[in-house]
Amino acid sequence: RKEVEQDPGPFNVPEGATVAFNCTYSNSASQSFFWYRQDCRKEPKLLMSVYSSGNEDGRFTAQLNRASQYISLLIRDSKLSDSATYLCVVNEWGGGNKLTFGTGTQLKVEL
Amino acid sequence: GAVVSQHPSRVICKSGTSVKIECRSLDFQATTMFWYRQFPKQSLMLMATSNEGSKATYEQGVEKDKFLINHASLTLSTLTVTSAHPEDSSFYICSARPVSLYNEQFFGPGTRLTVL
Numbered sequence: 063r064k065e066v067e068q069d070p071g072p073f074n075v076p077e078g079a080t081v082a083f084n085c086t087y088s089n090s091a092s093q094s095f096f097w098y099r100q101d102c103r104k105e106p107k108l109l110m111s112v113y114s115s116g117n118e119d120g121r122f123t124a125q126l127n128r129a130s131q132y133i134s135l136l137i138r139d140s141k142l143s144d145s146a147t148y149l150c151v152v153n154e155w156g157g158g159n160k161l162t163f164g165t166g167t168q169l170k171v172e173l
Numbered sequence: 174g175a176v177v178s179q180h181p182s183r184v185i186c187k188s189g190t191s192v193k194i195e196c197r198s199l200d201f202q203a204t205t206m207f208w209y210r211q212f213p214k215q216s217l218m219l220m221a222t223s224n225e226g227s228k229a230t231y232e233q234g235v236e237k238d239k240f241l242i243n244h245a246s247l248t249l250s251t252l253t254v255t256s257a258h259p260e261d262s263s264f265y266i267c268s269a270r271p272v273s274l275y276n277e278q279f280f281g282p283g284t285r286l287t288v289l
Contacts, residue, residue: 107280160222161268163218
C-alpha cells in the first residue's frame, strides 16, 4: 500500500466547474498535510496547508479527516490556469520532517 | 523571499560520466536540504536528507556511493551522480528548509538529467 494515495486522473472539467480531489495516507503518526501544485516539467509549489478545522484560500478549500486519514481539496469556479497536477503531501515530523508525496492528480480545465 | 536555485537546469551527458548539481538557498540559511528524484508520470521520491556539516541520510534503496551529497555551508548543497547511466535520467529537485521554519520546505526549479 502506498503511503499517500491519490486518483491520478486526469480530471477534465469545463471552465467554471467545481472539482474535488481526495487523498488518503497510511501513517497515522503524520503531523502536517499540504496540497502542492506542479506544472509540467516544473518544481512543486505549495498551494496550501491543510488543517483539521478545514481552511479556505479564495477558490480553494482543503479538509482533513484524521480519523479516516483522508484529505481533500475543492476547487470552485475552475480557471484554465488551474490546469496542473495536484500533489497531496504528508509530513512526518518524527522522521526528520520528511515530506511524502502522492503521485498527484492531473486536472485539465477546458473551455 | 525564500528562493532556492538549482544549477544546471538541464544537463545531457554520456554514460559513465559524473554530473554535479548545485542547490542554493539565495536569501535564507538552510540547515537541512532535501534531494528528490521524479521519473515521468511518477511522484517525487525523497533520495536523501542533507544536513549542513554532517553526512547525508539516504533513503532505502538509494546508493550513497553513487549519489554523493555534500552540504558544506548553510546555503549550498551539491548532489553528484557518479558514473551516470541511462536509468539515472530523471528530474532531480532539491528543497531547503529555513533555519527558522521547521515545517516548511522551499523547492528549487529542478535539474533535468539525460544520460545518453
